[in-house]
Amino acid sequence: MNIFKKLFSSSNPPIQTTTLTVTSSNGFHLRPIAEFANEAKRFDSEITILAKDQEVTATQVPKILTLALEQEECFTLKAIGKDAEEAIKHLSSFFAQLMQEDIAVEVLEHESDSYEADTITGTPISKGIAVGVLTDFLACHTTHHQEDALSLQQAREQTARDLEMLYTQNQQKAEAKIFLAQKALLESELFQHNFANIDTEIKQLEGTMFHSRIADYRDLKKRIESYMGITITYQLPHEDVDTIIIADELLPSEVDELSKMPAVKGVILRQGSTTSHASILLRSFKIPSMIAHEKITSSGEYYHSILDASSGQFIDAPTDADYEKAEAKTEVYQLQEAKSHQRRFDPTQTTQGLTIKVLANITDTTSAREAKEQGADGVGLLRTEFLFTDTQPTLEEQTEAYTEIFTLFEAITIRTLDIGGDKSLPYIEIAKEDNPFLGVRGIRFSLQEQTLFREQLLAVGLAAAKVANRQIKIMFPMVATPEEFTQAKTLALDIYQAHNIDTTPIQFGIMLEVPSVLFALDTFDQLVDFYSIGTNDLTQYLFAIERTHPTLTANPTSPILMNALAYVRRHTHKPVSICGELAGLEEATEQLVTMGYDTLSVSAKLIPSLKAKIRNI
Known part of the structure; x- marks a missing residue:
């Protein structure tokens, strides 16, 4: 195949044009422009935008931004080349979708600001609504037992087998790659020859390029030590009370523990990233969760707060209206899920058929x-x-x-x-x-x-x-x-x-x-x-x-x-x-x-x- 066929195009390539209208009240701004420009790069034709007596290349974001196109303003989209007709047809449809999405974003942002009580914002990890008592997640106690304890080498080998089995059992799920990555970490110098100093070594990873994997190192340490006779257990202060967990960060194995606790309705992390292994597991278990932008602490008092992880908000002391809103949003999510399940056997068609x-x-x-x-x-x-x-x-x-x-x-x-x-x-x-x-x-x-x-x-x-x-x-x-x-x-x-x-x-x-x-x-x-x-x-x-x-x-x-x-x-x-x-x-x-x-x-x-x-x- 000659990928560079476009270099040898006809001297009189076809020209196609169409007129498009900006419908979003935000105008044709940076986010949709970036998406549109990227989509235009798919085509071999030369694609330009004509507006306000200017003609700019449709693949160059800064050039399009200079047009400052506002709501209800029109522009001409022009394509010159062998796939000009296809480009105009596709990009016209794509632009209409961008405008519709932008309107949808406006509605979502408006709804997300409607809680009456003060809110703390955060970055959503896993969507959903949780209502419960804010509770710190702390290890309950550590147990040391020598019976059936393995040596360090045996514990490493058994941990590797466990991770291999978890990978095999979860191959279809997002968390599968977590277990493979952790298994690979077992081969590192830290686990092979320096386990006695592991806490010091992990501390030294802070602020380095490996900082994002500290949780995985700690998780592996916990897995290995469990086979060496050291077991850490967790227990909620009120096992029969709906709870929103607050923690600095969570290990993947700790997320697994939380998923088995019916009382846990949501999770707030003080630090971390949405791509961490713990975050992947939170999404997999469908636990509403977010990373807080401000410091959140548990008062220790017994009252219910709201975590709206879909919009990234925590409401510590909700009003009655806030509770009603959270309940209504939960019902909407449940209805959407039920409707999706009900229609799962129906043919799947886009709005265009x-x-x-x-x-x-x-x-x-x-x-x-x-x-x-x-x-x-x-x-x-x-x-x-x-x-x-x-x-x-x-x-x-x-x-x-x-x-x-x-x-x-x-x-x-x-x-x-x-x-x-x-x-x-x-x-x-x-x-x-x-x-x-x-x-x-x-x-x-x-x-x-x-x-x-x-x-x-x-x-x-x-x-x-x-x-x-x-x-x-x-x-x-x-x-x-x-x-x-x-x-x-x-x-x-x-x-x-x-x-x-x-x-x-x-x-x-x-x-x-x-x-x-x-x-x-x-x-x-x-x-x-x-x-x-x-x-x-x-x-x-x-x-x-x-x-x-x-x-x-x-x-x-x-x-x-x-x-x-x-x-x-x-x-x-x-x-x-x-x-x-x-x-x-x-x-x-x-x-x-x-x-x-x-x-x-x-x-x-x-x-x-x-x-x-x-x-x-």
């Missing part, structure tokens, strides 16, 4: 049945490596499991064994590598160890033959070159021919997660039946940041990643879906749909709310 398929990421028959109950339109990703985590399955066991899942849905995308990097199975030996994320993983492993690969392909084929009227998509992971795909598909077809398996209902595609594929889409388009974009791995390879790295993280909605996704959507003619974590992020949904992605695959629990979100786009 575009149908979007919402599929499920699953790991086994249990999660498949859950996905069916949550309203999944099909399976967008069956992670086969998690079907059998303890022992190597037989051909019959694989066939039976696949058949059971295939009977539940009309369309299933099944990913062949994807191990290596951060994924391992106890019955498969992989040689130690200096950088396993760039080593033998995914399709590379399968093509090297063909005994396992052949058996799995045969099991999929046999299962497909047992069900009728099903579309079975076989997806190969970590494909970097057309040759890898061709080799894998040829192997599958040879197996099916040898066993007289009808391949009519079977399609072959790739998990698009290696950036090299972006530069060979023309070739891949001639070979594959479909693509599914794994945004988790694609992000780590685009930014050269290991996705389980304990201290480095990449922005999951980075414009760079979004530009890559837009590029794929524009330059391929085969079906493309999104099955990575990005598909489940509410802030990314509209952008993905606007790009043209009509198939999103997420964990089962997100399906009803994602469908509801799409219906409002």
Whole structure:
């Protein structure tokens, strides 16, 4: 593929124009301008804005700001180039959405200021309303016991096994990466050779680039010490009273403890970030929470306060009207959730009538049945490596499991064994590598160890033959070159021919997660039946940041990643879906749909709310 075709455009490119009107009372200000300019970069055409006797480039934010466009003012949008018609049509729709969103923000901000009593503001972590007694979160007591206590080395090894198990059990959830990151920290010098001085070492991390991971170090220390005979327990002063917890910060394991306490209705942190591992868990457990902008202390008195984590407000001494407002907002949230759940089986269409398929990421028959109950339109990703985590399955066991899942849905995308990097199975030996994320993983492993690969392909084929009227998509992971795909598909077809398996209902595609594929889409388009974009791995390879790295993280909605996704959507003619974590992020949904992605695959629990979100786009 020649990415630079736009350099050789016609000498007389087509010109398209349209007139747009600013409808927001805020005018065309910085936030929507930045989004609009970024969206305009998706197109090859030269796009400009004409207003007030000026013509400025639509991709340059400072230039657009100089126009100072206010409510009810109009401007002309012009595009010159081969995709001018597409650009004008798309950007006109995108601009209208920006204006509508800006109006919605105005309404939200107006509502959020309507509490009568004094409020303390904060940054929301997990949306929702909580009413309860403000209570400090303190360790109740520490217990030392020598019976069954392990040595430091044994405790480290057991902790590593625990984290591996937690990762496997929560693969579909946002918190899965937390356990992998913590497991990686166990290999650090601090835990391997300097554990006796760990408190001093952790203290020295304050104010450094590793400060954001102090909670993870403390959490690991707590996990290890629990196996060495030191146990810390927590207890609320009033276990039968609704409580809002206040704490400087929380460890991931402490959030887990809080999630098991029915009395805990909300959490306020005095410090931290919305991207910390504790914050991820608070969202996962749907505990209303925020990070306070001002100091909040518990008076120790027995009265109920309000935490409005949706708007980022804490009302210490609410009026009766404030209580009524909190109750009303809670009822609205509950009604929205109930409505989403009630409509989970309905077709999902945008306000423009575009149908979007919402599929499920699953790991086994249990999660498949859950996905069916949550309203999944099909399976967008069956992670086969998690079907059998303890022992190597037989051909019959694989066939039976696949058949059971295939009977539940009309369309299933099944990913062949994807191990290596951060994924391992106890019955498969992989040689130690200096950088396993760039080593033998995914399709590379399968093509090297063909005994396992052949058996799995045969099991999929046999299962497909047992069900009728099903579309079975076989997806190969970590494909970097057309040759890898061709080799894998040829192997599958040879197996099916040898066993007289009808391949009519079977399609072959790739998990698009290696950036090299972006530069060979023309070739891949001639070979594959479909693509599914794994945004988790694609992000780590685009930014050269290991996705389980304990201290480095990449922005999951980075414009760079979004530009890559837009590029794929524009330059391929085969079906493309999104099955990575990005598909489940509410802030990314509209952008993905606007790009043209009509198939999103997420964990089962997100399906009803994602469908509801799409219906409002």
